[in-house]
Amino acid sequence: MSIVEMQKVHIVSTKENKDAILKTLRDSAVLDIQAGNWGLGAGAETDLDYRLAELKSAITFLEAAEARKKSFIESFLPAREETTAKELNKVCQDFDCRLMLQNTKNLDERLANLKNLTNELHNKLTLLAPWQSLKTKLNDLNNTEKIRVALGSIKTKGLESFRQALDQASKATTLTLASQTKESTFIIITFLTTEAAKIEKLMAASEFNPITLPLLDNTAKAETASLNNLLKETKEDLDELHKKAKRQAQNLKQLKFIYDNLLEQKHELEVKQKLANTNYAFVIEGWIKKSDLEKLRNKLGQATEVLAIEPAKDEKPPVILSNPKVLAPFELITQIYGSPQPTEFDPSVPLSFFFALFFGLCLGDFGYGLALSLVSLYFLKRYKLPAGGTKLFQLLMLGGGTAMIVGLLTGAYFGFSPAEIPVPFLKTIQIIDPIKNPLTMLVFSLALGVVQILFGILLQMALHIRNKEYLQAILDDGIWFVFLSSLVLLIVASALSLPIAGVASKLSLAGAAGLILTQGRHKKTIIQKFLSGLLSLYKVSGYMGDTLSYSRLLALGMSSTIIGSVINILAGMVKGSGPVIGIILMVVLLVFGHLFNLIISTLSAFVHSTRLQMVEFFSKFYEGGGREFRPYKRVAEYTTIK
Amino acid sequence: MDIGVALSVAGVAMAVLLGGIGSAWGVAIAAEAAGGVMTEDPEKFGRLLVMVALPGTQGFYGFLGGFYIMMKIGLLAGAQAVSPMAGLQLLFAALPVGMTGLISGIYQGKASAAAIYLIAKRPEEMGKAIILPAMVETYAVIGLLASILIVSGIKL
Numbered sequence: 001m002s003i004v005e006m007q008k009v010h011i012v013s014t015k016e017n018k019d020a021i022l023k024t025l026r027d028s029a030v031l032d033i034q035a036g037n038w039g040l041g042a043g044a045e046t047d048l049d050y051r052l053a054e055l056k057s058a059i060t061f062l063e064a065a066e067a068r069k070k071s072f073i074e075s076f077l078p079a080r081e082e083t084t085a086k087e088l089n090k091v092c093q094d095f096d097c098r099l100m101l102q103n104t105k106n107l108d109e110r111l112a113n114l115k116n117l118t119n120e121l122h123n124k125l126t127l128l129a130p131w132q133s134l135k136t137k138l139n140d141l142n143n144t145e146k147i148r149v150a151l152g153s154i155k156t157k158g159l160e161s162f163r164q165a166l167d168q169a170s171k172a173t174t175l176t177l178a179s180q181t182k183e184s185t186f187i188i189i190t191f192l193t194t195e196a197a198k199i200e201k202l203m204a205a206s207e208f209n210p211i212t213l214p215l216l217d218n219t220a221k222a223e224t225a226s227l228n229n230l231l232k233e234t235k236e237d238l239d240e241l242h243k244k245a246k247r248q249a250q251n252l253k254q255l256k257f258i259y260d261n262l263l264e265q266k267h268e269l270e271v272k273q274k275l276a277n278t279n280y281a282f283v284i285e286g287w288i289k290k291s292d293l294e295k296l297r298n299k300l301g302q303a304t305e306v307l308a309i310e311p312a313k314d315e316k317p318p319v320i321l322s323n324p325k326v327l328a329p330f331e332l333i334t335q336i337y338g339s340p341q342p343t344e345f346d347p348s349v350p351l352s353f354f355f356a357l358f359f360g361l362c363l364g365d366f367g368y369g370l371a372l373s374l375v376s377l378y379f380l381k382r383y384k385l386p387a388g389g390t391k392l393f394q395l396l397m398l399g400g401g402t403a404m405i406v407g408l409l410t411g412a413y414f415g416f417s418p419a420e421i422p423v424p425f426l427k428t429i430q431i432i433d434p435i436k437n438p439l440t441m442l443v444f445s446l447a448l449g450v451v452q453i454l455f456g457i458l459l460q461m462a463l464h465i466r467n468k469e470y471l472q473a474i475l476d477d478g479i480w481f482v483f484l485s486s487l488v489l490l491i492v493a494s495a496l497s498l499p500i501a502g503v504a505s506k507l508s509l510a511g512a513a514g515l516i517l518t519q520g521r522h523k524k525t526i527i528q529k530f531l532s533g534l535l536s537l538y539k540v541s542g543y544m545g546d547t548l549s550y551s552r553l554l555a556l557g558m559s560s561t562i563i564g565s566v567i568n569i570l571a572g573m574v575k576g577s578g579p580v581i582g583i584i585l586m587v588v589l590l591v592f593g594h595l596f597n598l599i600i601s602t603l604s605a606f607v608h609s610t611r612l613q614m615v616e617f618f619s620k621f622y623e624g625g626g627r628e629f630r631p632y633k634r635v636a637e638y639t640t641i642k
Numbered sequence: 643m644d645i646g647v648a649l650s651v652a653g654v655a656m657a658v659l660l661g662g663i664g665s666a667w668g669v670a671i672a673a674e675a676a677g678g679v680m681t682e683d684p685e686k687f688g689r690l691l692v693m694v695a696l697p698g699t700q701g702f703y704g705f706l707g708g709f710y711i712m713m714k715i716g717l718l719a720g721a722q723a724v725s726p727m728a729g730l731q732l733l734f735a736a737l738p739v740g741m742t743g744l745i746s747g748i749y750q751g752k753a754s755a756a757a758i759y760l761i762a763k764r765p766e767e768m769g770k771a772i773i774l775p776a777m778v779e780t781y782a783v784i785g786l787l788a789s790i791l792i793v794s795g796i797k798l
């Protein structure tokens with residue numbers, strides 16, 4: 001359970017060895033390279049960023065064209081192409097990437113143009129659709145010197161009154177129907193220019209909505225037919241281009257290889273910037289595990305000097321956590337919060353027991369625990385997960401295990417209680433039913449909180465002792481520990497009327513006195529010392545709040561069990577709805593209901609157990625904010641090298 | 643059916659309604675943010691879905707609180723007699739889970755939206771992003787707990 005000891009090194013060699021050494025370092029991935037106090041060198045001018053962006057957009061386009069259905073899991077875990085360094089290099093040398101990119105770009109542009117054209121045609125067709133019945137050519141529907149023509153739509157239910165109003169206003173005005181739907185009617189009005197003001201006023205009053213058609217030497221019907229022809233041709237072109245794009249997508253693999261190759265080139269340039277160079281030699285500065293030092297020396301050979309360097313006083317080495325295999329998954333929680341400072345403990349081990357227990361209590365069902373463990377196991381075996389993903393599923397598997405134990409003890413099997421299952425043995429191992437005795441479970445949850453908080457204070461004390469800060473260890477952590485634990489003892493003793501209540505109350509008074517006397521020791525005057533000592537007692541309320549926060553263990557455990565039992569009750573109800581359909585409905589409801597509850601409850605269990613570690617537990621002893629060890633190694637987005 | 647049962651049913655309705663509204667509201671806020679992010683990067687769907695689901699729990703807590711009252715008065719098996727005063731008590735018992743669910747649901751939705759923007763820029767920080775909205779949920783959990791404890795203490 002610890003943080004691995006690191007060594008700062010300088011690797012010195014002559015210039016001509018640079019590339020070979022960097023390659024060795026990259027392939028062995030043991031050195032976290034940093035810029036020394038010589039600072040970052042000037043970056044070389046390259047077009048790598050531009051070329052990467054170009055490749056990326058081509059890959060995105062072709063992936064869309066390929067239209068391969070991606071599974072939901074793939075959105076978390078993009079599948080990577082496995083290859084060898086040799087094959088990758090061969091592809092990068094042989095494949096004509098320029099031509100391919102140019103073709104893809106052309107295709108992309110032409111597709112976009114055709115899509116725009118299609119939209120345009122659709123718009124025109126929609127515009128012409130209501131005027132199909134017109135026998136006149138569209139450019140004849142124009143104003144003349146004496147006569148005006150107005151095309152437009154009007155609400156169908158207002159049509160009659162509009163017609164009457166026109167009739168009354170002028171004998172020389174005609175109204176022609178072009179087409180009619182339930183809502184609107186498309187009409188053409190012709191009227192004398194001299195009467196325009198009067199008629200236009202009427203039109204406005206009846207919410208006449210003017211429409212302008214293109215002035216074509218054609219009827220609407222004929223125009224529609226030719227537009228439809230054009231649309232058909234465009235669609236054929238589009239299909240052709242899609243097919244072409246799909247064919248090009250066969251080269252996706254090569255493009256991805258080249259992308260990763262360029263990405264690595266860029267990475268190498270960035271690393272080279274961190275080196276110090278002279279005319280003939282260069283220096284790499286970095287951190288390495290102490291245990292890896294000799295191995296690296298052997299690998300790099302005689303011509304290269306690997307010097308162990310004493311770090312500067314305020315310099316912090318990067319952090320690697322190292323724990324036994326069973327406990328390693330819990331490092332995930334630590335890493336989410338932030339790696340420890342080199343001067344701190346790795347909290348992964350102390351939190352492991354609590355996290356597993358809390359997760360089990362929150363999920364709290366044998367069936368769900370079993371399902372979660374099996375699913376996690378499947379993922380671990382079936383998929384090649386990144387390091388964080390592996391830890392997550394191992395964590396879920398362990399949490400599923402504790403949930404099974406909790407489920408056995410509290411009698412929860414997919415929401416069923418032992419009374420509903422014909423296995424009498426299950427009844428005998430049940431020690432509590434949280435739904436019937438929520439208070440007992442509440443006290444148990446709070447007790448767990450008390451234990452974890454006191455444990456946190458002890459850890460702080462151990463840390464102070466390790467760092468030789470004995471005064472703080474005794475005056476801060478020691479007295480607080482005595483005070484809080486005697487307070488707890490006092491509460492328990494008076495609740496159960498135990499005889500030790502008297503001792504506990506004296507002890508807690510002594511603790512309080514100790515706090516008042518010591519907590520203000522940094523202040524200047526006696527009065528300030530006393531006052532801030534007194535004020536420090538207020539921190540008790542903080543500890544109380546922390547403890548109450550553990551009540552969520554009860555609430556979440558109950559929620560998963562009760563939702564499970566509700567699903568079972570509902571399933572029992574639909575069973576009676578018909579001879580065959582009832583059974584089908586019941587099975588569907590059971591499967592989807594429990595699956596849903598499993599997902600929601602697992603999410604809650606994970607999030608809230610994590611929170612209890614981070615907020616209530618870490619606040620007692622852990623700071624975090626250390627720099628994670630990031631060795632120089634190959635970066636890639638699409639490929640892995642065997 | 644007497645007035646006591648009616649009041650209890652009002653309690654059930656209150657718990658389920660308020661929690662459900664809070665969650666629906668919160669999930670909608672988060673989903674809008676997720677939709678915006680996905681216009682740029684549809685690949686993030688899976689991660690974002692988790693964040694969108696986070697404010698959804700209040701609805702369940704409300705349902706749970708309501709269900710606990712239903713069990714208390716045996717509503718599914720044809721409701722036993724409930725005195726008017728006990729009914730009123732059950733109605734009030736529904737308030738903690740209902741109100742905390744309503745308000746925390748909305749605010750958790752906002753916190754989730756912020757976390758979604760975090761993931762949009764730094765997908766590797768998913769772990770941290772998922773914890774922040776959960777801070778808001780604490781108070782809905784406490785509301786549920788209070789309701790359950792009150793209900794289990796009421797004598798019909």
